[in-house]
Amino acid sequence: MSKNQIFSHALEIDRSICVGCTHCMRVCPTHALRVRKGKAVLYPDRCIDCGECFRACPINAIKIKEDDLSALNKYKIKAALVPSVMLGQFPDNLSIKRIYKAIYELGFTHIYEVEQSIEFLRKQIFNYQKKSNIKPLISSFCPAIVRLIQVRFPSLTENIIKLRTPKDLTAEIIIDDFTRQGFSIDEIGIFYITPCAAKIAAIKSPVGEEKSVINGVINMNSFFNMIMNKCNSNHYTEEELMEIQTTSLPPMAITWSLTRGEAQYVKGRSFAVDGIVNVCDFLEKIENDEIQDVDFLELRACDESCAGGILCTKNRFLTIESMYKRASTSYNKRKNIKFNKNIEKLLINKMNITSIEPRPMNLDNDVEKAIKKLERIREIMCFLPNIDCGLCGAPNCKNLAEDITNNKAHISDCVFIQYKNLTDTEQAKNILTKIWGENIFEKDCSKKGAKYEGS
Ligand code: SF4
Ligand code: SF4
Structure with missing residues (x-):
């Protein structure tokens, strides 16, 4: 089995508490679970880390692995790579500056928002569409979907757009920034804050790449609790908060990870389908030619996309409301500003996924x-x-x-x-x-x- 075919998994079954109820087995979209001797058993070659089993388990016997914050100590540059959906988890009256301040207090030296690379990516998806005659093109954004297609719909693997995801592209910007300042690659630690298990698995064994440029993954639910503890136990003064620089993102970037976030910006006939059951149903119809003449598919494994990730703490609809509120108050002026040319050049060299292999069952x-x-x-x-x-x-x-x-x-x-x-x-x-x-x-x-x- 080639490196590209090995999946590492973010989920673990705690057999000491599993009661063999079969709830997980019944919802798994790739039939990756069995019950043997009264305990759930995972077939690793079939699991796509969608997290449906985690949601279904009534006694929390399925755990999600994560890296410990102590892993930061290995690096001089400790960069938190934060998706905008994480900022949407917090109460609306908690300012982004306070959240950033708490993240610094947790040991990070720098904070980057994942969606910084979205303006670039949107342009590249547009170019990709222009050059490709494959229909429909399928977004590579959701790693559970990429794996679902590899495993259950292998004939559609070639439809996946071979462009890296926003988190990887932003990580490349971070690496470039610090290596230019004289830091060695070993001194730069990038930690992604994840809303789901699939992104953990994608970082531990990226599809089409030997190794991820991201060094660690922190689960959003535990990170959220750490930040709230800091914010609740510290009163940050106006002066302290003044020093904090936050990222400015255009509205399009803030809402990219939500349903229709991508699809609304592509050319032609597009669909945004969320929820693993809906996605499987739609892909079956595409595979059987029951649905034709589609240009682009944005497919997300979770209901309401990243706002419905299994590691999100806030209700998905309230998260969406918060993200749209932020988008409505974020600046629109930058709409016409061109992406920095040097960064654009760097990303053009780094944007492609070499190959995505089918992994049929x-x-x-x-x-x-x-x-x-x-x-x-x-x-x-x-x-x-x-x-x-x-x-x-x-x-x-x-x-x-x-x-x-x-x-x-x-x-x-x-x-x-x-x-x-x-x-x-x-x-x-x-x-x-x-x-x-x-x-x-x-x-x-x-x-x-x-x-x-x-x-
Ligand atoms: S994560 Fe998804 S694919 Fe893997 S065992 Fe659970 S339900 Fe099945
Ligand atoms: S749902 Fe939970 S308790 Fe039930 S079989 Fe699956 S892991 Fe075990």
Whole structure:
């Protein structure tokens, strides 16, 4: 497997607390989860880090990995790369200067807003459209969508615009700035504040790049709490706040990460689709030619795009309101100002993603073996009821048939087959234990809905 094909993941299942309820398995858009021995199991080659399982887990057994702020100590330049959606998390009466001040107190030496590169990127998307005859072109903004296409819609991989995302382009500006000032690359630490798991995974194993230029990732929910603690425990004087320089962004940049943020600026017939279920549905129609003559697709895995990221703390609609308020008071004058020529030259050299490879959920890399496996799956399907009950620990009957073919499950895992074939209760018990764990047979009055719930 090439480097481009290895996905690292931001999600971890805490097996010590997972109760095997299957909620996560049922919402996963790439069928990357199973329940075995009463615990959720992740198939890493299928997971796209969309975070749907995290949202669905009723007991928070799915955790999101993040870097610790102590990682800042390795660097002389400690730059926080902040998306505008993060500033939208705070109460409207908390000024951006106070937020910046708190970020400096947390140990950062510099703050950059991710969307500083948007004016440049918008122009490049326009040029890309002009040169390309592929329809529809699909935005590369949302990393969960890029991975979804690689895994589940591989024939559309070539439709993804091979331009790097705003966070990477802004990181290049930061690196250029400090290397010009004489700092070595090892002295510059760039930490992205992320609203979702997919962006963590994209930084840890970027698609089409050997290594990310971003050095660490901090989760937005924990960062938000740290900033609020600082703001609540310190009274910053007007004088202290006067020194703080904040970034000026045009309205277009502030709202770029929201639904229609990109699509409204491209030429031709465009759609902005958000929410993973809607995106899958739309892509199926594109793949089957049920929807044609589309020029551009802005696809985002979360409802309301980044405002609905799993690591956002504020209600997504209130976040959008705050971001539009900020956009309405941000300056419009800069609209006509040209992007600094030197930076433009730098970014033109750095803007391309070399390649995005399809990563289909193949039954086998060997075509002959794959055909044989497909035949076997079809044979097994003759016996399975095809009602997708999920009681076997797989999301649907076809996935169970695949798992059986790949020696990861047994036909007797299907409860209907058990009912038909098993007369030996001990054997039935062994099978149920294999899927649901020992505890499934035990009386437990503390479980949800039982007599002593929660005791
Ligand atoms: S993050 Fe998304 S793709 Fe990965 S296991 Fe969870 S729901 Fe499935
Ligand atoms: S949702 Fe998934 S991870 Fe959470 S308890 Fe249920 S099976 Fe375990």
